Amino acid sequence: MSTTIYYFSGTGNSLKIAKDLSDKLPDSKIIRICNENMKITSDTSSEKIGFVLPVYYRGLPRLVAEFIKTLEVNPKTYIFAVANFGSYAALIFEQIDEPLISKGTKLSANFSIAMPGNMWFMYYPHPKEDFINRINDQKSLTLTIISKINNNIITKIDTINNKISEKKMYLNFNPYDFSKGFWTNSKCTNCGICIKVCPVKNIEMLNKKPSWKQHCEQCLACIHWCPNAAIEYKNDSLNKERYHNPHIEVKELFYKNCRHNF
Ligand SMILES: Cc1cc2nc3c(=O)[nH]c(=O)nc-3n(C[C@H](O)[C@H](O)[C@H](O)COP(=O)(O)O)c2cc1C
Structure with missing residues (x-):
C-alpha cells in the first residue's frame, strides 16, 4: 500500500508531521512542495495521497493551491489532508476539496493539529507553555491520525460559519x-x-x-x-x-x- 505525502513547510511544523506520518504508514514517502517539484503534475500510482500543510491567511499557501490544482490523480485514490495552524483550519479543507471535485474525486479525510503560530502579528506574544504543549502533543495526535488513515476512515469536510469574513482575509493574502x-x-x-x-x-x-x-x-x-x-x-x-x-x-x-x- 504506497502512500505519497506532499508537504509545504517554512518553519518545520508541517515537515515534522509529514515525517511522523511517513514513519508509520507502510511504503510511504514525503515530497516537499517547492519550485523544483512543481514539475510533478500527475500522481496516479500512489494508493494513498496526503497533503500536510500550514494554514496561511485562513487558507492554502499559494504554491500549494497551484500544485493541487495541477496534479492529476486517480479518482479511486484515498486522499487525506492534515492542516496545522496557530488557531484553526478555516477554509483550507474546502480549498483542497474544490479542485479535487473538479477532477472527479474528493478529499477522503481531513485532520487538524494546532502548532506554534509562526506569524508574529497574529500569534506573538504567544504563551511559552502553550508552545511547548503543542510541540509535545503533536506526536500523539499524529499517531491517532495514522491509525485512522490506515483504516481508510472517511470524514466529513470541516466547514465553518464565518466564511465571508475568512474569505476576505484570504483575499488580503498577497x-x-x-x-x-x-x-x-x-x-x-x-x-x-x-x-x-x-x-x-x-x-x-x-x-x-x-x-x-x-x-x-x-x-x-x-x-x-x-x-x-x-x-x-x-x-x-x-x-x-x-x-x-x-x-x-x-x-x-x-x-x-x-x-x-x-
Ligand atoms: C503568512 C502566514 C499566515 C498565517 N496565517 C494563519 C492563519 O490564518 N490561521 C492560522 O491558524 N495560522 C496561520 N499561520 C500560522 C501557521 O499556519 C503555523 O504556524 C504553521 O504551523 C506553520 O507551519 P510550518 O512550520 O510548516 O511552516 C500563518 C503563518 C504564516 C507564515
Whole structure:
C-alpha cells in the first residue's frame, strides 16, 4: 500500500508531521512542495495521497493551491489532508476539496493539529507553555491520525460559519508583495542559510547581502531559520523571538534536498 505525502513547510511544523506520518504508514514517502517539484503534475500510482500543510491567511499557501490544482490523480485514490495552524483550519479543507471535485474525486479525510503560530502579528506574544504543549502533543495526535488513515476512515469536510469574513482575509493574502518588506540588520554574516531554505529560490546574494525577488510565498523560513536573527520584516519582526520546530534540522529544509527524482 504506497502512500505519497506532499508537504509545504517554512518553519518545520508541517515537515515534522509529514515525517511522523511517513514513519508509520507502510511504503510511504514525503515530497516537499517547492519550485523544483512543481514539475510533478500527475500522481496516479500512489494508493494513498496526503497533503500536510500550514494554514496561511485562513487558507492554502499559494504554491500549494497551484500544485493541487495541477496534479492529476486517480479518482479511486484515498486522499487525506492534515492542516496545522496557530488557531484553526478555516477554509483550507474546502480549498483542497474544490479542485479535487473538479477532477472527479474528493478529499477522503481531513485532520487538524494546532502548532506554534509562526506569524508574529497574529500569534506573538504567544504563551511559552502553550508552545511547548503543542510541540509535545503533536506526536500523539499524529499517531491517532495514522491509525485512522490506515483504516481508510472517511470524514466529513470541516466547514465553518464565518466564511465571508475568512474569505476576505484570504483575499488580503498577497505574498508576492511581501518581498518588498525584508531587510537585514548588522548581524547578517552573509552565511546564505536564507537562500538555502527558501522553497521558491526567491533570495539571492547581492553585494554580500541577501536580496529578495518578487515571488515570495511568505513562509517566513528565511526570517525564522536565520542563525543570527539578522533578517527583519519592516518593523514588525523587531525584537520578536524567532521560531522553528525543535525536532527539525535546518538542512532538512534545504532546497537542494527537496529535489525529487523524476
Ligand atoms: C503568512 C502566514 C499566515 C498565517 N496565517 C494563519 C492563519 O490564518 N490561521 C492560522 O491558524 N495560522 C496561520 N499561520 C500560522 C501557521 O499556519 C503555523 O504556524 C504553521 O504551523 C506553520 O507551519 P510550518 O512550520 O510548516 O511552516 C500563518 C503563518 C504564516 C507564515
